[in-house]
């Protein structure tokens with residue numbers, strides 16, 4: 309099997325990573341989900357012409373001479389309906405958001421007025437017709453689609469959903485994902501420290517990458533490099549929509565993951581991608597015929613979890629969130645055999661697993677945001693594989709400076725922990741030079757910065 313490019317591998321995965329079913333969630337639980345329905349305004353907003361300021365509603369025609377003195381005929385608070393009509397020489401005191409009374413055609417803010425004796429007010433400035441009036445339906449018109457299906461639910465979107473009184477909404481389901489680490493050398497979190505072993509960090513880094521996408525995974529623990537033990541764990545993992553296995557997919561004699569999972573019915577689509585770090589990455593699909601209820605899968609995950617905290621967590625979730633979700637697992641199960649090296653595992657997750665999961669959750673934006681940066685130093689590169697270089701980014705007068713986080717060996721996980729992003733070195737590049745413009749994929753933790761970043 310030849311090596312696929314990153315894009316070819318992504319396209320191959322997308323053929324099988326289809327949008328999941330739809331479930332109903334409460335507004336309070338919907339942040340980060342994707343709307344599976346169009347949302348329409350349920351009334352005009354604002355429902356009538358309202359004042360944009362605390363001030364006076366008046367007739368522009370009365371301001372021919374400035375200052376002008378008008379009689380205040382009514383006091384309209386937000387939530388009140390005016391009862392009087394503003395006539396010549398009259399005005400109404402009005403608060404922000406209160407309905408503009410009949411007869412008035414402009415609002416003047418209180419700062420441009422002075423109180424005068426006997427319920428009068430002096431107007432010190434002229435204003436145009438319509439000044440500081442928010443027109444009926446200016447924000448939204450009754451029946452208009454204000455949010456289309458496919459919209460990601462952000463805090464701003466939640467504000468709109470609340471405006472149209474959408475307390476329950478239909479969103480795409482989240483995939484149920486299981487994580488399994490493999491390797492005789494691995495030491496679990498609840499095992500004593502053994503100097504000859506390697507702590508299983510991949511399970512947790514992958515867990516966090518999933519959590520950052522809004523998915524709470526099942527942690528299936530560690531399987532030894534033994535075909536029978538592996539088969540048992542893989543079988544359990546294949547009852548989820550997506551199974552992530554780290555390690556054991558390479559070409560070593562003890563890399564049993566691929567043959568074992570193929571024996572369990574997974575059809576391998578590819579297992580080599582021309583990238584660095586990252587190859588080998590295996591991807592396969594399981595076409596399912598039987599139906600398993602989501603509850604059965606959850607129970608299984610609880611039993612399978614090694615760590616007591618994970619067990620408690622999964623058990624807790626059984627009763628709540630997942631009972632309401634779509635029929636699980638999906639008819640096509642996805643298997644990702646990620647490289648064992650901690651950096652490779654994380655980079656492969658970013659490039660392949662995350663876009664696939666986002667596609668399943670109904671997102672239109674599948675990829676990490678990319679920005680342009682200047683390289684802070686040369687980058688060596690041998691043509692052949694697309695390389696992802698871990699970098700820190702510094703703001704530099706409106707642009708970014710990208711500098712390596714240190715040694716780029718795929719075993720050095722601190723270089724990933726420090727990274728703001730990944731510089732993409734195209735496969736055919738013969739190396740990049742200091743100062744060159746490069747494309748950087750932003751990683752989690754880059755939405756915020758140290759300084760305020762703007763001048764006022």
Ligand code: AMP
Pocket residue numbers: 489490491493494506507508509510511554555556557558560647648649650
């Ligand atoms: P493998 O892909 O199984 O050949 O593993 C490659 C390297 O990654 C080995 O040095 C492993 O010790 C390391 N590795 C594999 N799995 C994990 C894991 N779950 N956590 C940390 N390192 C791992």
Ligand code: MG
Pocket residue numbers: 490491492555556648
């Ligand atoms: Mg291994």
